Amino acid sequence: MKFVTSMLTTSVFALSSVAAFAQSDYPTRQIELMVGFSAGGNLDILARQAEPFLEKHMGGADIVVINRPGAGGALMQTQLAGAEPDGYTLGLLSMPGVVTVLFGGDVDYEIDDFEYSGTFTFEPHSIMVGTDTPYETPEDLVAAARENPGTITIGGAGIGSAAHLAVKVLERAADVEFAFIPSPGSAEMQNQVMGGHIEGGVTTISSSYTRHQENQARVIGTLSSERTTVAPEIATFGEAGYEVEWGALRGIAAPKGTPQEVMDKITEAVRLTMEDPEFQEIAAQNNMLLTFMDGAQFEASVRKIHSDLEEIWADEPWIEQ
Amino acid sequence: MIEDLIGAGFALMTWSNVAAMVFGTLIGIVIGALPGLTTTIGLAILIPLSFGLSPLVALGLMAGLYNGSMYGGAIPAILLNIPGTPAAIATTFDGYPMTEQGNAASALRVACFSSAVGGFSSALALLLLAPPLSLVTLAFGPPEYFWIATFGLVSIAVLIGGDPIKGMISALLGLLISSVGMDTVTGRIRFSFGRLELVDGVNIVVVLIGLFALPRVLQMAEDAVTRGVRVSDLKIGRGQSTPFPIAHLIPTWIRSSVIGIMVGILPGAGGNIAAFLSYNEAKRSDRDPESFGKGNPKGVAAAEAGNSSDNAASMIPTLTLGVPGNAIAALIMGGLLVHGLQPGPSLFRDNGEIVYGFVLQMMITSVLLFALGGMIATRIFAQVLRVPQVMLAPMIVALMCLGLYTVNNSQFELFMMIGFGVFGYILMRMQFPLPPLILGVILGGMAEQNLRTALLISRGDWWHLLASPISKTIAGLVVLVLLVPLYRHVRERQSEALKNG
Amino acid sequence: MxxxxxxxxxxxxxxxxxxxxxxxxxxxxxxxxxxxxxxxxxxxxxxxxxxxxxxxxRAQPVQSAEPFFRNLGRLLVALVLISCYVFIFPRIGFFTATFVFIPVFSFVIGFRDAKTLLLGAVLFTVSAWVVFVVLLGRRLPPEALLSAIFGGGA
Missing domain, CATH: 1.10.287 (Helix Hairpins)
Structure with a gap:
């Protein structure tokens, strides 16, 4: 039994290391693109829609999307950090999730464990309020919060989530305090806002905007400086003078030590995918906000958010130890 | 609503969706016909396997399996006096005597028609009641949801099985399983023992397969039945069937459907209880109660219409509130969650086409029984009884693993499933009911989350939990349900005292 | 009691x-x-x-006087075999492992009809492959053993 197992594992290793040294003609075998969330989620949909275009623009490479959900993506990111840096194991990262899970948990990877490649989308978070609340603009909400600190109820996915930290970042930018009401997910938060059980909530613009269009809730602004292409009439908190830039940034990363040559090939494939009119059409159908950043810009953005969060954590750690 | 319904109707008219419903119903009949394989086991195996299919195809398979298995259970019940599923126990009362009198074919046909009628009326109730109810639930805030979750949990723990203590222990174990992982209200990770796999909590599908399917596999291995049923034991009469008494059965069908629908909506009971209640009611109200148990077709009709009309109705609280009323509904809810469909008002709002599609599928698959439950087909289904159980066991294991592994590519979950299987086996042997445990896992998060959100909104004021009239009503119901065992106890004492005195 | x-x-x-x-x-x-x-x-x-x-x-009313384990030996054997299967199949591939697992399990538990065993294993493995790989395009662990023997392709 033991003999059989060891024999089998050796043969598996032998198989996987064959192509590891041939980089100039990368890729020569199947590339695994890991997604840290279940199939059917936003990130998974993006991966599966981009996959055929990446294959096309990487010279007919064979890419397969694999779901490794767990711990808000941390399970996949830990695996990615420990994977062979040969360009055959890639991950689709979602910021700020990659950074937020590092605080207060048992996660043992660092943002330095990855090489960053191109990004696909940036979708800002937004604040929506119930239709029977008096708030129409970002200024209204901030003024109300200033008058009654810590009483205006704002919902969003659990403590430490992107939505929760969005509220934290806004609180610091506008120097006010809200009462944050954590909920299991965005759908539950939206029900609570629409039912009038809480005053407002935070979620990405594409999901809040649907509620806005159907008059079930009102989106008062996005947490960004520039207006979005899907919802151009929605104001931004940046315009109102509060400096926030908070949203979901999604791009590809590889384990640290992946050769530059390989990284360049991947980034180029992402760039060409983004320019592909067919992909742009699919993205428009799915309300995706395409934003291309190269590896350096992506990494800079990750580092910026990480240092911002470290600052907040040092001031007021949001998870009780 | 109407647009969604029409849209769903068109969406169902694709080949893959039609195939899913036909196929699901066929698998359901086979699973129901095999003694030892029940609706819950079938669903537990199917749900992870259906992952990756489009949601409507997956739900079509589930709807077909649900309706099909309710009829399938009647086949061995009638032919061999062995109920294929617990819900078919009442079918044996009159079904087997009919077979002994040479009326097997007639009994099977009554069973098939009754199942179809019961399933259809139940789906109609789902279609008419669920959408308006889902709009009302928007008024439910955290306190109301807390009480609903508590009510669902308490009633299934107390009312199912004979022993409320074991039921409540079972529910509490489920609650503890649900507390593993990230606590959304504080962001703290609880009871994960340093495993990243547990940070998101225990995967409900792992618990479902482990608890419902694996203990049965272990039992099959223990029993080591190497022979299937011999063909000569199957007494399907040819040509001697008596004229089909449809007109006589209509009142029975109506009565049984109403009973089944009510049982389905209320939490705690399942198809077997619906079948017993409608059988008793049919017997009580008949002009000739003595003929029941001696091969009266009305007995078969009452039992089968009763257990099938529980089906879609049990989805009413599941789809509108996210509170499944019994184990099967809990499994289907697990299936919805796998496909990213969160029950509650948002389900009807955001996924109208899918949810109405599912309602229609419940309706269509029950009608499909007319076509698929015919005499020739039933004779073929009866042949599955010949498969030796020892070969069935490893095949079930392979299907469980195939399904689970393709969902998350996690070997950790496979071992966790074996762990839950052993756990479920022990609980089964100790006669702990398993449905409260599953409900505990599903409703635990809902109860805790809503209790704490309510307290956050009210800033620590516990009276906020009883502020609205809806909260007060449901809280009152919880207290009433908790008093049921006490009431039973007192009544038993009284009747004992009467006997002794 | x-x-x-x-x-x-x-x-x-x-x-x-x-x-x-x-x-x-x-x-x-x-x-x-x-x-x-x-x-x-x-x-x-x-x-x-x-x-x-x-x-x-008080002793609870005895519903069934059957022993706790119906057959402890077979139960343990089944558990060990299932654990081995779960351990091995992500490594050597689902179909290789399943093809071996089904007859071995049934044989050890006590079903000794070689023809039925082989037929059952073949039928199950092939139909699982057709349904899940060919029809549904499901991705399963690579069949390491098959590709080692037949040199890729599998």
């Missing part, structure tokens, strides 16, 4: 011990995060004690 009573006593005692162990785990967490688990564990402890006292007090 006596045996059945003991069984409940053991089960109840295990539950009491389990709730105490769980309590120790829960108090290590911050109070706000462990409020609900503590509530559950306290209730579980209370009910387990009631269960224990009740089973010491």
């Amino acid at each position: 006596q045996r059945l009573k003991n069984r409940d006593v053991i089960c109840a005692a295990v539950l009491v011990l389990f709730s105490m162990a769980a309590w120790m785990q829960a108090i290590a967490l911050p109070a706000r995060a462990s409020l609900f688990p503590r509530l559950e564990i306290a209730l579980l402890f209370g009910l387990s004690v009631v269960y224990l006292v009740r089973s010491l007090w």
Whole structure:
């Protein structure tokens, strides 16, 4: 039994290391693109829609999307950090999730464990309020919060989530305090806002905007400086003078030590995918906000958010130890 | 609503969706016909396997399996006096005597028609009641949801099985399983023992397969039945069937459907209880109660219409509130969650086409029984009884693993499933009911989350939990349900005292 | 009768011990995060004690006098085989492992009809492959053994 197992594992290793040294003609075998969330989620949909275009623009490479959900993506990111840096194991990262899970948990990877490649989308978070609340603009909400600190109820996915930290970042930018009401997910938060059980909530613009269009809730602004292409009439908190830039940034990363040559090939494939009119059409159908950043810009953005969060954590750690 | 319904109707008219419903119903009949394989086991195996299919195809398979298995259970019940599923126990009362009198074919046909009628009326109730109810639930805030979750949990723990203590222990174990992982209200990770796999909590599908399917596999291995049923034991009469008494059965069908629908909506009971209640009611109200148990077709009709009309109705609280009323509904809810469909008002709002599609599928698959439950087909289904159980066991294991592994590519979950299987086996042997445990896992998060959100909104004021009239009503119901065992106890004492005195 | 009573006593005692162990785990967490688990564990402890006292007090009415294990030997063999299967198939591929697992399991448990065993294994493996790989395009672990023997392709 033991003999059989060891024999089998050796043969598996032998198989996987064959192509590891041939980089100039990368890729020569199947590339695994890991997604840290279940199939059917936003990130998974993006991966599966981009996959055929990446294959096309990487010279007919064979890419397969694999779901490794767990711990808000941390399970996949830990695996990615420990994977062979040969360009055959890639991950689709979602910021700020990659950074937020590092605080207060048992996660043992660092943002330095990855090489960053191109990004696909940036979708800002937004604040929506119930239709029977008096708030129409970002200024209204901030003024109300200033008058009654810590009483205006704002919902969003659990403590430490992107939505929760969005509220934290806004609180610091506008120097006010809200009462944050954590909920299991965005759908539950939206029900609570629409039912009038809480005053407002935070979620990405594409999901809040649907509620806005159907008059079930009102989106008062996005947490960004520039207006979005899907919802151009929605104001931004940046315009109102509060400096926030908070949203979901999604791009590809590889384990640290992946050769530059390989990284360049991947980034180029992402760039060409983004320019592909067919992909742009699919993205428009799915309300995706395409934003291309190269590896350096992506990494800079990750580092910026990480240092911002470290600052907040040092001031007021949001998870009780 | 109407647009969604029409849209769903068109969406169902694709080949893959039609195939899913036909196929699901066929698998359901086979699973129901095999003694030892029940609706819950079938669903537990199917749900992870259906992952990756489009949601409507997956739900079509589930709807077909649900309706099909309710009829399938009647086949061995009638032919061999062995109920294929617990819900078919009442079918044996009159079904087997009919077979002994040479009326097997007639009994099977009554069973098939009754199942179809019961399933259809139940789906109609789902279609008419669920959408308006889902709009009302928007008024439910955290306190109301807390009480609903508590009510669902308490009633299934107390009312199912004979022993409320074991039921409540079972529910509490489920609650503890649900507390593993990230606590959304504080962001703290609880009871994960340093495993990243547990940070998101225990995967409900792992618990479902482990608890419902694996203990049965272990039992099959223990029993080591190497022979299937011999063909000569199957007494399907040819040509001697008596004229089909449809007109006589209509009142029975109506009565049984109403009973089944009510049982389905209320939490705690399942198809077997619906079948017993409608059988008793049919017997009580008949002009000739003595003929029941001696091969009266009305007995078969009452039992089968009763257990099938529980089906879609049990989805009413599941789809509108996210509170499944019994184990099967809990499994289907697990299936919805796998496909990213969160029950509650948002389900009807955001996924109208899918949810109405599912309602229609419940309706269509029950009608499909007319076509698929015919005499020739039933004779073929009866042949599955010949498969030796020892070969069935490893095949079930392979299907469980195939399904689970393709969902998350996690070997950790496979071992966790074996762990839950052993756990479920022990609980089964100790006669702990398993449905409260599953409900505990599903409703635990809902109860805790809503209790704490309510307290956050009210800033620590516990009276906020009883502020609205809806909260007060449901809280009152919880207290009433908790008093049921006490009431039973007192009544038993009284009747004992009467006997002794 | 006596045996059945003991069984409940053991089960109840295990539950009491389990709730105490769980309590120790829960108090290590911050109070706000462990409020609900503590509530559950306290209730579980209370009910387990009631269960224990009740089973010491009176034997439960015996519904079935069957022994706890119907056949402990076969149960353990089945568990070991299932664990091996779960351990191996992600490494050597689902279809290779399943093709071996089905006949081995049935044979060890006591089904000795070689023809049926082989036929069952072949039919099941092939139909699983057709349904899940060909029709549904499901991705399964690579068949390492097959590709080692036949040189890729599989």
